[in-house]
Amino acid sequence: MYPLRRNRRLRQSQAIRHLVRETIITPSDFLVPLFVVEGKGVKEAIPSMPNYYRYSLDVLAKEVKELWHMGLCGVLVFVKVPEALKDNAGTEALNPKGLMQRAVKTIKDACPDMLVMTDVALDPYSSYGHDGIVEDQKILNDETVEVLAEMALSHAEAGADFVAPSDMMDGRILSIREALEEAGYTDTGIMSYSAKYASAFYGPFRDALDSAPGFGDKTSYQMDPANRFEAVEEAQADVDEGADIIMVKPGICYLDIVREIKNEIDVPIAVYQVSGEYAMVKAAAEKGWLDHDAVMMEQLLAIKRAGANIIASYFAKDVVKLMG
Numbered sequence: 001m002y003p004l005r006r007n008r009r010l011r012q013s014q015a016i017r018h019l020v021r022e023t024i025i026t027p028s029d030f031l032v033p034l035f036v037v038e039g040k041g042v043k044e045a046i047p048s049m050p051n052y053y054r055y056s057l058d059v060l061a062k063e064v065k066e067l068w069h070m071g072l073c074g075v076l077v078f079v080k081v082p083e084a085l086k087d088n089a090g091t092e093a094l095n096p097k098g099l100m101q102r103a104v105k106t107i108k109d110a111c112p113d114m115l116v117m118t119d120v121a122l123d124p125y126s127s128y129g130h131d132g133i134v135e136d137q138k139i140l141n142d143e144t145v146e147v148l149a150e151m152a153l154s155h156a157e158a159g160a161d162f163v164a165p166s167d168m169m170d171g172r173i174l175s176i177r178e179a180l181e182e183a184g185y186t187d188t189g190i191m192s193y194s195a196k197y198a199s200a201f202y203g204p205f206r207d208a209l210d211s212a213p214g215f216g217d218k219t220s221y222q223m224d225p226a227n228r229f230e231a232v233e234e235a236q237a238d239v240d241e242g243a244d245i246i247m248v249k250p251g252i253c254y255l256d257i258v259r260e261i262k263n264e265i266d267v268p269i270a271v272y273q274v275s276g277e278y279a280m281v282k283a284a285a286e287k288g289w290l291d292h293d294a295v296m297m298e299q300l301l302a303i304k305r306a307g308a309n310i311i312a313s314y315f316a317k318d319v320v321k322l323m324g
């Protein structure tokens with residue numbers, strides 16, 4: 001009680017503030033999302049994601065070496081699939097020589113110890129831009145899950161350390177875990193996008209991969225931003241089905257969900273600070289309306305303080321550079 005207790009004593013110098021600081025961001029907190037395209041020598045700007053690029057495989061090899069030297073030891077790989085290879089069933093996703101499968105090999109060849117996680121979802125491969133097989137404007141669940149299990153297996157065969165299903169079909173974690181176990185990939189992990197909301201913050205990502213839904217939206221499979229309790233259920237179900245890591249996505253608007261899950265479930269939690277969150281900070285900073293680095297660090301601290309053990313973020317390199 002005041003005056004015996006004065007909280008400002010612990011804030012009066014940088015030294016004491018640092019001594020009592022509870023949350024510290026380090027390079028090993030991050031997963032770096034990577035966008036991969038066909039071609040040679042390609043480093044393609046993404047207009048709605050300033051200072052972020054799509055890489056062809058040769059440039060990707062250099063990029064992952066650079067990440068590794070910066071202390072960034074995990075990547076989350078996404079591919080931009082040529083339009084001509086897209087169909088309703090996502091057939092190209094299973095091609096052992098597909099872009100994702102080659103990207104995994106490229107990264108492992110360039111940087112064998114880099115932790116490689118692959119996105120498992122049909123949308124970049126789907127002629128409808130949906131995360132599942134479409135029939136009569138509906139997204140089929142069980143048929144999609146079968147393809148996702150095969151897709152995950154194909155990524156494991158290519159050398160992925162973890163597969164990261166981002167589709168939100170019911171039951172996919174169990175099917176993927178069983179497919180991996182049966183094929184002997186007992187060490188291949190699963191990071192499940194468990195509480196993935198139907199968010200408007202994914203816009204720039206869909207520009208990056210040209211994967212926007214061709215009709216309707218994703219509200220019949222991604223979660224309603226208005227809901228809380230089903231997030232815990234989704235996460236628990238995924239853990240029961242065999243997920244090693246669960247994810248909440250997007251970040252900043254959903255930190256109550258992160259904390260709720262953290263309080264209930266004892267597995268590592270990843271938070272995906274998504275493309276729209278990145279774009280907002282970049283845009284405001286470009287206009288001189290916000291201090292880029294300060295806002296970036298404040299948001300990342302908030303994500304970690306809420307309970308994230310892992311942060312997938314387009315800011316990863318910016319942060320490491322800032323830390324010097």
Ligand code: PBG
Binds near residue numbers: 203205
């Ligand atoms: C799709 C997927 C999306 C993101 C990751 N995986 C977009 C979507 O669901 O439409 C978004 C990531 C971001 O916005 O940064 N399976």
